[in-house]
Amino acid sequence: MATSSHSWTCAACSTPHSGLAMVFGPNAPGPWMSATDAERAGGELDADTCVLPDGDGSMNYFVRGHIEIPVLDSPDGPFCWSVWVSLSEDSMLKLAAVWEDPARADLEPMFAWLCTHLPYEPTTVALPARLHNREPGRVPWVELDPGVDHPLVHEYRTGVTMHRIAEINQQLIND
Numbered sequence: 001m002a003t004s005s006h007s008w009t010c011a012a013c014s015t016p017h018s019g020l021a022m023v024f025g026p027n028a029p030g031p032w033m034s035a036t037d038a039e040r041a042g043g044e045l046d047a048d049t050c051v052l053p054d055g056d057g058s059m060n061y062f063v064r065g066h067i068e069i070p071v072l073d074s075p076d077g078p079f080c081w082s083v084w085v086s087l088s089e090d091s092m093l094k095l096a097a098v099w100e101d102p103a104r105a106d107l108e109p110m111f112a113w114l115c116t117h118l119p120y121e122p123t124t125v126a127l128p129a130r131l132h133n134r135e136p137g138r139v140p141w142v143e144l145d146p147g148v149d150h151p152l153v154h155e156y157r158t159g160v161t162m163h164r165i166a167e168i169n170q171q172l173i174n175d
């Protein structure tokens with residue numbers, strides 16, 4: 001796991017924040033975590049993709065990506081939320097066709113919905129986003145719609161301090 005190596009005394013709390021995790025996120029999309037065993041049996045989950053039947057005969061498609069949040073007071077950034085987004089079947093087919101191909105990086109950005117609960121109020125689920133694919137082996141990045149009024153979008157646009165990252169670490173490690 002990526003951690004910060006830079007160490008200095010935080011202006012906000014006089015603590016030397018170091019060794020903080022710079023990537024956090026669940027290993028499955030929210031709908032998978034709340035699905036029954038029978039529903040999961042009809043789907044599939046790996047480290048980067050997930051398929052889950054939605055109950056009315058169609059399938060839901062999910063891909064993991066990173067929301068990169070600039071860090072304003074340290075060279076150790078960005079801070080990354082590892083999240084899952086849902087894609088249309090059409091987008092998933094386009095992505096699957098070049099999954100192992102460097103041409104994957106040339107795909108147009110894909111409309112997506114955020115499908116991960118992050119520690120913000122209100123919920124981060126169903127925030128609109130766009131998935132930007134990169135070459136195989138690199139996690140796609142997730143662009144949030146900058147016009148949406150939400151605390152996650154605000155941090156995504158303006159960045160955070162290491163003090164905030166220390167708070168996130170404490171909150172998630174104690175959960």
Ligand SMILES: [Zn+2]
Pocket residue numbers: 010011012013014015017162163164166
């Ligand atoms: Zn601090």
